[in-house]
Amino acid sequence: MNEEIRDKIYEFLKSLSTEIDVLYHVDIDEIDLSDPYESIYNMIDDDGGFDVDIIYYQNAIEYLMKNDNSLYDSLAVAYEYGYTCNNLNSEILASLLASRKSRENFYNLQNKIDDFFEEIKSELDNIEEDEEI
Numbered sequence: 001m002n003e004e005i006r007d008k009i010y011e012f013l014k015s016l017s018t019e020i021d022v023l024y025h026v027d028i029d030e031i032d033l034s035d036p037y038e039s040i041y042n043m044i045d046d047d048g049g050f051d052v053d054i055i056y057y058q059n060a061i062e063y064l065m066k067n068d069n070s071l072y073d074s075l076a077v078a079y080e081y082g083y084t085c086n087n088l089n090s091e092i093l094a095s096l097l098a099s100r101k102s103r104e105n106f107y108n109l110q111n112k113i114d115d116f117f118e119e120i121k122s123e124l125d126n127i128e129e130d131e132e133i
Contacts, residue, residue: 001029002127005120012116013040018106025049033124036117037110050106052098060094068097 006028013022022040025047032039044050054060068074074093077100083092 001124005123005127008123009120016109016112018109020044020049020102020106022049031117033117033121037113040113041106044106045103050099050102052095052102054091054094054098057090060090063094063098064090067101068093073097073100 009028009031010023013026013028016022022044025044026040027043030039030043054063064071064074071093074097075088077096078088078093081096083096
């Protein structure tokens with residue numbers, strides 16, 4: 001991949017509106033251009049980039065009050081991960097819910113990511129055609 005394309009990808013990833021430091025978790029040279037969103041998502045996930053730790057009881061309670069005051073969503077996430085009631089506390093519930101929201105927020109960027117990489121693939125195709133001439 002040429003430097004100009006690499007720089008465009010770098011700037012695009014840097015500009016994504018997400019709380020995740022995408023550039024910290026993603027190796028630009030390892031992005032699968034045939035399925036860029038999934039490739040980027042997996043790199044972030046494998047590196048623990050979606051994991052949010054909410055520590056201290058007060059912070060956890062405040063987060064849960066703001067985002068899930070019935071505890072319905074956070075308990076559902078805990079159940080999905082195999083937690084039982086005796087393994088739960090407010091910090092775990094808040095962290096699980098925040099991590100789920102982090103994944104969901106990133107999912108909302110899928111079309112933007114895929115569209116950008118379609119343009120990149122077109123540019124790369126044009127570069128290859130020019131080099132053949």
